Amino acid sequence: TAAAPASVPTGGCPFAHGAAPAPSAPNGCPVSHAAAAFDPFSDGYQQDPPEYVRWAREQEPVFYSPLLGYWVVTRYEDIKAIFRDNLTFSPSIALEKITPTGPEANAVLASYGFALNRTLVNEDEPAHMPRRRALMEPFTPEHLKHHEPLVRQLAREYVDRFIDDGRADLVDQMLWEVPLTVALHFLGVPEEDMDTLRQYSIAHTVNTWGRPKPEEQVAVAHAVGNFWQYAGQVLDKMRANPDAPGWMQYGIRMQKQLPEVVTDSYLHSMMMAGIVAAHETTANATANAMKLLLQHPSAWREICEDPGLIPNAVEECLRHNGSVAAWRRLATKDVSVGGIAIPAGSKLLIVTSSANHDERHFADADLFDIRRDNASDHLTFGYGSHQCMGKNLARMEMQVFLEEFTRRLPHMRLAEQQFSYVPNTSFRGPEHLWVEWDPTANPERRDPGARDGERAPVRIGEPTGHALTRPVVVERAEPVAEGILRLRLVAADGGTLPRWSPGAHIDVECGDTGLSRQYSLCGDPDDARAFEIAVLLEAESRGGSAWMHAHAREGARLRIRGPRNHFRLDEGAQGLVLVAGGIGITPISAMARRAQALGIPYELHYCGRRRSTMAMVDALRALHGERLHLHVGDEGGRLDLAELLRVPTPGTQVYACGPTRLLDALAARAAHWPEDSLRVEHFASTLGTLDPSQEHGFEAELKDSGLTIAVRPDQTLLQALRAANIDVQSDCEEGLCGSCEVAVVDGEIDHRDRVLTRAEREANRKMMSCCSRACGQKIVLQL
Ligand code: HEM
Numbered sequence: 001t002a003a004a005p006a007s008v009p010t011g012g013c014p015f016a017h018g019a020a021p022a023p024s025a026p027n028g029c030p031v032s033h034a035a036a037a038f039d040p041f042s043d044g045y046q047q048d049p050p051e052y053v054r055w056a057r058e059q060e061p062v063f064y065s066p067l068l069g070y071w072v073v074t075r076y077e078d079i080k081a082i083f084r085d086n087l088t089f090s091p092s093i094a095l096e097k098i099t100p101t102g103p104e105a106n107a108v109l110a111s112y113g114f115a116l117n118r119t120l121v122n123e124d125e126p127a128h129m130p131r132r133r134a135l136m137e138p139f140t141p142e143h144l145k146h147h148e149p150l151v152r153q154l155a156r157e158y159v160d161r162f163i164d165d166g167r168a169d170l171v172d173q174m175l176w177e178v179p180l181t182v183a184l185h186f187l188g189v190p191e192e193d194m195d196t197l198r199q200y201s202i203a204h205t206v207n208t209w210g211r212p213k214p215e216e217q218v219a220v221a222h223a224v225g226n227f228w229q230y231a232g233q234v235l236d237k238m239r240a241n242p243d244a245p246g247w248m249q250y251g252i253r254m255q256k257q258l259p260e261v262v263t264d265s266y267l268h269s270m271m272m273a274g275i276v277a278a279h280e281t282t283a284n285a286t287a288n289a290m291k292l293l294l295q296h297p298s299a300w301r302e303i304c305e306d307p308g309l310i311p312n313a314v315e316e317c318l319r320h321n322g323s324v325a326a327w328r329r330l331a332t333k334d335v336s337v338g339g340i341a342i343p344a345g346s347k348l349l350i351v352t353s354s355a356n357h358d359e360r361h362f363a364d365a366d367l368f369d370i371r372r373d374n375a376s377d378h379l380t381f382g383y384g385s386h387q388c389m390g391k392n393l394a395r396m397e398m399q400v401f402l403e404e405f406t407r408r409l410p411h412m413r414l415a416e417q418q419f420s421y422v423p424n425t426s427f428r429g430p431e432h433l434w435v436e437w438d439p440t441a442n443p444e445r446r447d448p449g450a451r452d453g454e455r456a457p458v459r460i461g462e463p464t465g466h467a468l469t470r471p472v473v474v475e476r477a478e479p480v481a482e483g484i485l486r487l488r489l490v491a492a493d494g495g496t497l498p499r500w501s502p503g504a505h506i507d508v509e510c511g512d513t514g515l516s517r518q519y520s521l522c523g524d525p526d527d528a529r530a531f532e533i534a535v536l537l538e539a540e541s542r543g544g545s546a547w548m549h550a551h552a553r554e555g556a557r558l559r560i561r562g563p564r565n566h567f568r569l570d571e572g573a574q575g576l577v578l579v580a581g582g583i584g585i586t587p588i589s590a591m592a593r594r595a596q597a598l599g600i601p602y603e604l605h606y607c608g609r610r611r612s613t614m615a616m617v618d619a620l621r622a623l624h625g626e627r628l629h630l631h632v633g634d635e636g637g638r639l640d641l642a643e644l645l646r647v648p649t650p651g652t653q654v655y656a657c658g659p660t661r662l663l664d665a666l667a668a669r670a671a672h673w674p675e676d677s678l679r680v681e682h683f684a685s686t687l688g689t690l691d692p693s694q695e696h697g698f699e700a701e702l703k704d705s706g707l708t709i710a711v712r713p714d715q716t717l718l719q720a721l722r723a724a725n726i727d728v729q730s731d732c733e734e735g736l737c738g739s740c741e742v743a744v745v746d747g748e749i750d751h752r753d754r755v756l757t758r759a760e761r762e763a764n765r766k767m768m769s770c771c772s773r774a775c776g777q778k779i780v781l782q783l
């Protein structure tokens with residue numbers, strides 16, 4: 001084993017030596033050179049943890065670090081699996097000192113009666129879940145919204161203090177103190193002693209996650225001892241007034257009902273650990289986010305122009321550069337992680353920041369993309385039964401801070417500086433963040449009302465796809481058939497647009513009407529400059545298509561979301577029958593073009609009532625020749641579905657888009673075809689609004705989180721999950737898009753979506769939580 005510096009005790013090398021050394025091994029030990037050199041206290045790790053372990057993520061995803069005495073895990077799926085199984089992987093060492101202190105410091109701690117013990121984050125089952133359940137309520141969205149006005153008010157007051165200076169250290173002048181004040185309020189602590197606390201909590205971080213030098217250890221121990229005693233005093237004050245608001249007072253009240261669950265030791269330890277949990281994590285996360293955004297000026301400009309992008313930008317910042325870089329678990333038995341055998345008793349450093357940059361889960365993972373649609377899959381808040389309880393408080397604070405900065409200081413930029421970090425394995429944020437701007441250009445000098453601009457309350461919880469818009473300009477608008485306008489849309493900044501595949505659609509917002517409409521893309525997927533859609537003016541329009549026809553003129557600016565694809569072409573199909581009814585030709589035309597490019601045999605059937613209403617006929621004819629079959633109703637050319645689908649052809653798939661009538665008829669005629677040969681896209685959902693008198697309530701057991709939640713008859717499963725702080729993405733919320741899918745372990749599903757195929761429904765393994773329900777009284781989910 002590589003020699004460890006004398007001051008760093010190691011766990012000893014877990015490998016049997018004497019065997020033939022691995023080729024990469026330094027001293028005849030199967031620890032590779034890179035693993036032996038891994039040092040999480042070095043500047044490389046501090047500056048950029050995911051970059052520092054890139055080699056591991058790519059080549060040696062689970063390795064033993066002799067220097068640390070820990071196994072280090074770097075890939076997304078391995079880390080998620082560890083979080084999922086909190087019996088095999090105990091969290092008990094989460095708050096253990098990563099660098100054990102010497103006898104002198106230990107004596108100092110003992111002199112203060114220091115006895116920091118299990119809280120939640122480091123508590124094992126079966127003690128943990130009953131406590132978590134008992135203490136969860138103050139974290140639900142319903143309760144958290146009462147904290148937003150304070151966060152907003154503090155953010156405004158702190159910005160007031162430096163807005164005219166043209167220069168500020170955001171950490172020292174705001175981001176350190178505001179989350180601390182919010183944390184104290186949330187916990188129920190009086191505001192006094194903030195400066196003392198600040199010193200204490202830094203010391204606590206170093207004591208737990210850092211590597212203080214021997215000469216620093218004693219000073220750190222005094223600070224931690226003082227922190228511990230202070231926490232005890234505050235707790236005594238709270239016990240005297242247990243009805244005051246605050247999470248600690250809530251715990252004190254719960255202790256009366258459940259004394260074995262909410263113990264004295266828990267309360268005292270949480271009083272100290274809770275401040276750190278709520279404060280530093282959020283302060284660092286916001287500092288990291290501001291640094292990242294200002295380093296990407298186009299992203300910064302975009303959120304300044306469209307605050308609707310902020311919730312997802314927050315999530316992407318937490319993914320790309322979160323404030324918790326790594327977390328810890330203890331293997332309670334011999335186990336295999338990522339194919340590597342790990343003996344019972346091993347300590348694991350799970351580098352969540354590396355998981356967040358794992359290409360296997362996040363496409364183009366190093367790219368900072370504020371519109372990334374799975375950004376909130378990051379593991380910065382952990383996952384499963386210990387997942388951060390305060391995540392939605394942190395998200396809310398970060399959103400408010402970004403809203404205030406973008407509105408009041410959109411012209412802010414990063415000053416020249418070197419960033420420094422307090423060396424430790426887990427908590428990460430720059431110690432200072434200097435920004436500068438021209439105060440004469442402050443928006444509120446022109447418009448004093450800008451300071452207090454009305455803000456809608458932030459949405460508490462993870463972001464929905466609904467918020468992610470992109471500005472585009474109508475480059476061309478031309479009528480292509482009766483009532484049909486074809487639009488060519490280009491990026492407002494003239495840049496390229498995201499790639500898309502046939503079947504994809506975008507959502508177009510109809511100005512400020514609150515309406516938005518989905519349109520399939522029908523242009524050339526290789527044209528990265530533009531999206532093309534065709535808009536039919538519908539007689540029974542709810543206003544969306546009429547708005548589009550009136551406003552989508554050349555030069556007009558629109559906001560779109562997407563593209564997203566829930567109607568994907570199986571490029572491995574041996575043959576394709578493509579059927580379009582009316583405006584349903586848009587996705588089908590893109591599929592036909594692709595089939596041709598791939599050399600898949602296809603036939604294209606296009607049905608319409610009258611020829612004058614059928615768009616793109618000439619272009620389709622030119623491209624597809626004999627493969628195009630037009631079926632024009634008033635010319636007596638109705639499509640004979642029975643004949644078309646008479647003989648099932650193995651390997652051939654049928655894709656159809658059009659009115660429900662056509663799709664239902666197709667489904668009936670395709671019943672004798674192999675499973676899943678028919679794939680359809682509906683124009684609209686057929687879901688009605690939820691009618692509680694027709695529904696029954698049921699229970700959803702969440703296997704990964706260790707919770708059982710009740711879904712009332714007047715609630716969707718998605719709503720019940722969100723109310724319990726479980727993150728599930730959603731977009732359409734009407735069973736059309738597939739983004740709210742959850743995996744089902746047990747219990748029969750009442751499917752109501754339009755996304756899953758027949759075989760997928762029958763397999764009973766997944767469901768759309770926005771609309772589908774349980775057939776019986778209970779359903780078990782992998783969440
Ligand atoms: C647990 C991160 C903010 C309270 C955790 C865990 C992480 C984490 C990594 C352990 C998760 C696991 O083991 O699966 C963060 C980050 C934050 C943040 C990155 C800010 C950006 C907060 C806030 C509060 C809070 C504001 C409280 C007001 C807690 C609690 C737990 C926890 C109580 C323990 C939950 C349990 O074990 O059941 N947090 N946290 N956190 N966090 Fe946070």
Ligand code: FES
Binds near residue numbers: 771
């Ligand atoms: Fe679109 Fe549920 S959110 S199917």
